[in-house]
Amino acid sequence: MIVALASAHPYDTIDADLPLLVDALSQHGVETVIRYWDDPQARWDDVAVTLVRSCWNYIERREAFLAWAERIPHLQNTADILRWNTDKTYLRDLADAGIDVVPTHWDVRTTEELPAALEWVVKPSVSAGSADTARWAMPDDAVAHSRALQDAGRTAMVQPYIASVDAQGETAMIYIEGRFSHAIVKGPRLTQDSAAGTEPTRAESVVATTPEPAHHDAAERVLGICRDRGLDPLYARIDLVEDASGRQLLLELELTEPSLFLPHAGGAADRLADAVLRRVAG
Template identity: 40%
Template structure:
C-alpha cells in the first residue's frame, strides 16, 4: 500500500505530535489544491519518507525542533539535499540558536539588550541583574521555544528560582538574560509577517510572561503595523543576508518608544494565516507554486 505522503507534491513538514494539518495549514492546502498542487503533512523524522519525491518541502509545524535541535538541523541538511526546503537548511541552522540576535545586533539591528551566558559557565544571577540594573528580567535558554525553561524575575523573591534554573540548564545549554519589555502588556508584542518577500499582515500577541492565568499561546488578533515597524522589520530581514520564503519579525517598544527585535522566527513559526486572511494565504500559495515550478 503506498505511503500517504507519496501522493503529495509539496510536503508540509510537521512533528509526530501534529500528524494532521492544523487549521492554518488546511487553508494553505486548499489554496494549493486550487492551483493544481497537492500538499499534505509529512513528519520530519519519519525514516520511511523519501524526500526526493517532493517538488518542495515547507517547514510548518515541526514544533519539537528546539528539543532536538542537532538532530533537526542534521535532518534539514539531508532533506534539503534531496528536494527544495524552505526556509533552507542554512537558515534553520542559524535561526535555531538565539545567538543570531547577537549577529543581527552587530549588523546594526536594535535588539532587546541581552546578557549571554555560555554553556558550562558559573553565573551569579543576583549579581548579574544588579550589575545590569535590571529589576524585571527574563531568563531562558538560547535554544528554546514556547517559553520552555523560561522564567521572569520580577524581584528579589524570584532570584532563587532563577539561580536554580541557570544551575540546571546552563551546564547543557547556552542561556540568555534580558530585561522584560513592559510595553508588551499595553501596546503589545507585534508580529509582522512576510510571505514570499511581501509584508502581508501583522498581529498583536498576548505577552507570554505577563502572569495572566488566562494566557493562551495561540491567541492573537489582527493589528495595523506602523510605518516605522514595517521599515524596521525589513531592516531585520535584509540584515540576515538570506532569501526567505517566510518570516515573522516579533518586535516590542522599549521605555523610550524605540523598536527592539525580540525574535526573528524563520524556522517553524506560527504564521497566523487565519488572522492574515485570504491575502496572506494566497500570497504564500503563489510563492510556493513558483518555488515548486523552479525545481
C-alpha cells in the first residue's frame, strides 16, 4: 500500500509533521510518497489515499488547487471540505449556526465601519498562516489595509484584536476522525503596526497544553456543525481565543492544510496513521 502526502515546494522541507507521519505509517508497513499538488507530472492514481498536508501555496491559486482536489481519488480531507474551508467566509456559516466566532466585519472601507476595538487584525479571507495579515492600532491603517486587499480583488476581514492572545495565546484543539487527540498553545504572532507579510508562515512559540472543559465544549460544538453539514474530516484543528468575559471564541477552523503539531504530542502521529488506514479499509 502507498499513501501520498500532498505538499508544495519548499514547504515539504519545513513541515514538522511530515517526518513523524511518514515514520508512523512505515511502522504499519505502509510506503509513503511526498508529491507536490501543483506538479503536473505527479501521479495520484497509484496510491491508496492522498492526504492534503503542507500545500501552503494554494492561496495564490485557489481555484487551481480546488480543481486539482476534485480530480484526486481517495482524497483526505475531501474536495467538498476544501472548497468550503479554503475561504474564511465559512465563519459566516458557523456564526449563523450559533457558534461564538471572533466578531468579523467584511470589506471595511471607512473608519465608521470598523468594529469597536483598541486594535484590529486585518487579513484576506483566502490565506494560510499569517500571510497578508497585520495588527493595527490606528483606524486609518486598518482601513487602508482592508481597502488594499479589496482593490486587489480579495475579500477583506477586519476583527478586533483579542487582548488575551498576548498573555494566554491561542489554544489549538486537534481532532482525528472527530475524536480529540491533543492541544497546544500558540503564542502571539502579530506585532502591533507591523507590515503584512506575504509568506504563509511566521515564527511562533508552541507548547503542549491540557485544555479546559470550555475548550472541549467550544471545539466539539464546531465539529457538530460540520457533521450537520455532512462533512466528515479526517483531521481538524480548531483555534480558540478567550474574550474579556472568559468565553471561548472560534478564531479559525482548519480543515485544509493545518499544522497538526504532531511533535508536541506523544502518539499523535500513530493515531493519525491508524485513522488513515481505517479510511483506506472503509
